[in-house]
Amino acid sequence: MAKNKKKNQWIVPDGQPLTDMDIRILEYQGRGKLVPTRELIKTPEQIEGIRRAGVLNTAVLDTVAEKIRPGMSTWEIDKLVYDYTTQHGGIPAPLNYEGFPNSCCTSVNDVVCHGIPSKDEILEEGDILNVDCTTILDGYYADASRMFVIGGKTEPRWQRLVDVAWECLKIGEQVCSQPYVFVGDIGNAIQKHAHQNHMSVVRDLCGHGVGLQFHEEPDVEHYGHRGTGMLLVPGMTFTIEPMINLGHWQVCTDADDPTEWTVVTEDYEPSAQWEHTYVMTENGVEILTH
Ligand code: MF3
Ligand code: CO
Ligand code: CO
Numbered sequence: 001m002a003k004n005k006k007k008n009q010w011i012v013p014d015g016q017p018l019t020d021m022d023i024r025i026l027e028y029q030g031r032g033k034l035v036p037t038r039e040l041i042k043t044p045e046q047i048e049g050i051r052r053a054g055v056l057n058t059a060v061l062d063t064v065a066e067k068i069r070p071g072m073s074t075w076e077i078d079k080l081v082y083d084y085t086t087q088h089g090g091i092p093a094p095l096n097y098e099g100f101p102n103s104c105c106t107s108v109n110d111v112v113c114h115g116i117p118s119k120d121e122i123l124e125e126g127d128i129l130n131v132d133c134t135t136i137l138d139g140y141y142a143d144a145s146r147m148f149v150i151g152g153k154t155e156p157r158w159q160r161l162v163d164v165a166w167e168c169l170k171i172g173e174q175v176c177s178q179p180y181v182f183v184g185d186i187g188n189a190i191q192k193h194a195h196q197n198h199m200s201v202v203r204d205l206c207g208h209g210v211g212l213q214f215h216e217e218p219d220v221e222h223y224g225h226r227g228t229g230m231l232l233v234p235g236m237t238f239t240i241e242p243m244i245n246l247g248h249w250q251v252c253t254d255a256d257d258p259t260e261w262t263v264v265t266e267d268y269e270p271s272a273q274w275e276h277t278y279v280m281t282e283n284g285v286e287i288l289t290h
Contacts, residue, residue, distance in 0.1 A: 008217070008230075010035045024180060025233060033182070034230045036218070041235035042211055047279050049140035050211045050237055054277055054288035056090045057135040057142040064133075070125045070151045074106035078117035081133055093134035093141055093214050100261055105132040105145075112202055112243050112251050112263040112271040125151030128158055130273050134214060143210050143239050144289035145275040157246065158270055164197045165244040165272035168222070172240040173276075176232065177284035183220050183229030190242050191223040202243035202271065204251055205263065210277055211237040232280050237288070241275030 010025045012018060018026075029035045042050065063084045064077055082103040085092045092103035100114075107115035107130040108123070115130075123129060132145035147162045154162075171193050172186040187201075194201045207220030218230035222242040232238070245251075247269030254262035265271050278285040 008035055008037045011038065021233060025231065028180075028231050033227075034218070036230060036233060036236060040209060040217060041233065042237055042279070043235075046140070046211060047235070047237065049138055050142055050277070050279070051288050053090070053135050053137040053140040054142035054144070054290075056085070056088055056137050057133055057144055057277075058289055059088070060084050060090075060133050060135060061131065061144060061146055064131050065146070065148070068123070068129075068131075068148050068150070070123055072123050073119050074108070074115070074117040074121045074123065074129075075119040077106055077131060078102045078104055081131075085133075085135055089137065091136040093136050093143070094132075097214060099259060101259060103133075105130070107132070107262075107271070107273070109270045110265045110268045111254070112245070112265060113205060113273060114261040114263050116257060116259060116261055123150045126154045126158075128154055128162055128270060128272060132273075132275060134210075140212070141210050141214055142277045142289050143214070143241075143275060144277060145241065145273060147272050147274060160197070161199065161244060161246045161270055162272045164194065164199055165242060166274050168193050168201075168242040168244055169240055169274045169276065172222070172242065173278070173285060173287075176240075176278065176280065179232060179234050179280050179282060179284065181232055182227050183218055183232065184224040185226045186240060187221045187224035187229065188226045194242075194244050200245045200247070200249035202245060202249055202251055205243060207239040207241045207275070209236065209238045234280050234282050236280045237277065238280075239275055239277050241273055243271055243273045245269060245271045
């Protein structure tokens with residue numbers, strides 16, 4: 001999603017005693033750090049709702065994984081996503097979201113994200129494809145994406161890209177093995193791993209808060225400096241979804257897409273991405289989409 005910059009304030013309701021969490025957050029706020037607002041802290045009931053949406057979202061992606069094969073169009077994947085989601089009481093969040101025409105994003109090779117499923121786009125052996133699904137269930141949202149190597153085999157350097165993108169997600173997750181870390185800590189660790197592997201991190205798009213809406217605060221950038229960005233505290237739900245490029249990081253919208261959704265690499269080199277929805281707990285993040 002697009003980035004947003006504003007200062008938040010942690011407000012303790014009048015007459016309410018300070019909790020340990022209030023004290024910790026107020027201390028960071030006093031040091032000029034970006035802290036969440038109270039609305040970003042989900043209740044246990046809301047977290048259960050997001051977890052249920054996550055279970056359905058995972059089942060949708062599992063169905064795609066089971067059926068995907070060379071010769072299939074990305075439109076057929078979209079149909080699988082729509083049918084499975086709606087048959088199980090969910091709504092595909094992308095459908096009609098800010099004019100997006102389909103139920104999921106299918107991003108092949110040099111498409112970075114937000115690829116639009118099409119009957120004319122036939123998957124071939126060696127293609128690398130990201131399928132990004134977001135499910136609304138009882139008003140709660142869960143968002144995840146996976147890479148698929150069509151036919152199971154691709155060029156070694158493309159396979160390495162897919163693997164490094166996965167490693168970047170896991171590294172971001174490890175940074176969140178305790179609460180009260182910053183979004184910039186995640187980005188910094190991901191960026192280092194990508195650069196060590198001579199790959200680049202897309203800067204124009206980021207992860208995001210999720211749960212009660214499709215895209216909430218905070219922005220979760222996949223690059224940056226430690227100690228910057230928003231403080232992550234127990235009860236926050238958000239995605240990590242690094243987009244890693246084999247070439248340089250610059251991206252643009254695909255001139256051939258009249259909806260202007262499709263994001264492609266400028267240098268036509270491939271891009272890979274994995275995404276999970278997480279809840280921060282007292283013991284670090286838990287994945288809600290597997
Ligand atoms: N699922 C994407 C994300 O991870 C957002 C897609 S917006 C859509 O944030 F409209 F293209 F679906
Ligand atoms: Co997302
Ligand atoms: Co997504």
